[in-house]
Amino acid sequence: MLAVAFSAVLYVLLISHSLAELGGGILRQRQSPRCVASSFINVVSLPGVTVAVEKAASIAERGSYSESGNQGFPNTIDLLPALCAVTVKVTNTSDFPDKPVSSYRVGLFLPTMTNWNSRILTVGGASFAGGINWPGMSEGTHYGFATISTDNGHNSAGSDLSWATSARLYDWGYRALHGSVVVGKLLVAHYYSNSPTYSYYAGCSTGGRQGLRETQYDANSFDGALIGAPAWDTMHLMPWISKIASQQLNTTANGRLRATQLSILATEVLRQCDAQDGVKDNIISQPDQCRFDISKIICSDPSRCLTRAQADTTSKILADYIIKDRDGQNRTVYNGFTLSSEDQWSVYFGTDAALTDFDFSYERYFLYNLSQSYTWQQYSDQVVLNSERINPGLATANRFSTLSSYQKRGGKIIMYHGLADGLISPRTSLAYYNATISSLQTSVPKIRDWFRHFEVPGMQHCYFSNRFNAPWDFGAPGQASQLRMLPALGTGLQAFGDGWSVPGHLGDAKYDVLSALVKWVEEGREVESVVATAFTEDLSGKVYRTRPVCAYPERAVWDGKGDVNVAGSWRCV
């Protein structure tokens, strides 16, 4: 009965949609535009802005694409729909001499006219990477979006910060993304001889930061923004990384966590916390509610324990970073990691030898412009104050009050964060939500009208769930392309999925958060929950379990009788 009613609705929708298409067809030219460089020359005419076309290439249905030399996003992507791949280089002198000249590249994937859904999707970058995020853009093309992203003004791998000049910092901070939206909208409108109906954004991590920064900077850029695990608080995030890394490196204190200890810790956290959330399912659903007793794993046998000093390091990594301010008051600078994030900690401080990642590059290149090295012994809380004063590239997305313009023109935000994220603490997203609420003098129930936050138990940074195999795939930015890139990541696993959305539920708003955002923006259908999926570990395509992720402050609660691995046994409460 329900199914019949549903297909009747679907039928009506399809009919009215194709009638609208037909009407439009009579009025406007329908043939696919030409995918050649000259189609994009002299399209943008803005004061101080030059747009040089580098490339326009036709990609056939189920084709692949890669850009040689792209250090941030070197992987080849496959299964693309038929489209036109365009690269332009933008120079913008309008800020000069106040700020150095801006220069960045923009990539566009333009589906054929018949495949275009009349919308734009801008996609963010990752970490400190330079390079156009073609993999991220590829996901959006399957929905029919014309997708846009920028190289952020430089070309580098994600952990490389040595590119920083003043000009490039501003470009990475906000200018490249903003300009790409401006230029991208004009190129798209020209190419299809039609203005896009709606503009969306999707990004995770640095991509999340860029999206928040842009909604604060220009309320007109997007109608809906999908923001994952945002690295929004650059000026505090980076000193905090240095702080926990220097604690870890401090051999005087003898508290360094070796690979073995991290693994012992993660195992014990799961053992103690799993059932405390009410269901023993190998998922820690409320890490901040867990009463964790680390003394259970303190002993002198390094094969099964931590030393007291290592336990002390652990507590510091889990604690918020608090400094004494100028007036002697305690101030929280940055939120510590949550329990269940231990498996990713080694990304920031290595395990057995030296740092493996940023290695104090922030102090060296972004703050102090040093040609020589900067070592952990030089770190002190003073770095926090310098970071706040310098605010490199004006990258930090902390202009909360400006979001009222975005809200007033009807903009929507869906933010999400994995609770097992060991690169950016999920508490920092809650801090962003809280800060927005207090800046706009609103409340959690009211802000949910236009800004919702989803916590994803067991999900790591942006994607995957490792030891928990908690449902994590809900069509969020980067998830589908990561699955396609598994072989290139050296996992020994095969490429998986369709290159977009969630296998088995392509574009279905119940399972796919980007589709859910579109329905919220365009049809006013509020997003209460999205069903996330986990796959069996062999990635043979079998679903291991599903579970809804819920709009904060609600969380998924088991009905007490159904299969805990099936979404229908859970409700958002």
Ligand SMILES: *[C@@H]1O[C@H](CO)[C@@H](O)[C@H](O)[C@H]1NC(C)=O
């Ligand atoms: C660092 O110094 C060099 C040389 O003076 C300059 O070109 C560059 O813009 C500076 N970087 C920053 C981040 O200010």
Ligand SMILES: *[C@@H]1O[C@H](CO)[C@@H](O)[C@H](O)[C@H]1NC(C)=O
């Ligand atoms: C150029 O820079 C100005 C000033 O920052 C900015 O308002 C404008 O949007 C920029 N345009 C592009 C296309 O980068």
Ligand SMILES: *[C@@H]1O[C@H](CO)[C@@H](O)[C@H](O)[C@H]1NC(C)=O
């Ligand atoms: C290293 O540990 C020692 C002993 O606890 C402490 O006195 C010192 O301040 C620490 N140094 C840093 C840079 O954290």
Ligand SMILES: *[C@@H]1O[C@H](CO)[C@@H](O)[C@H](O)[C@H]1NC(C)=O
């Ligand atoms: C300030 O923070 C320190 C830890 O960093 C703590 O020991 C102390 O009790 C705090 N003081 C107040 C007044 O909260």
Ligand SMILES: *[C@@H]1O[C@H](CO)[C@@H](O)[C@H](O)[C@H]1NC(C)=O
């Ligand atoms: C955010 O606010 C809630 C109360 O609304 C509070 O429980 C939570 O601790 C706050 N989190 C952060 C990180 O500020």
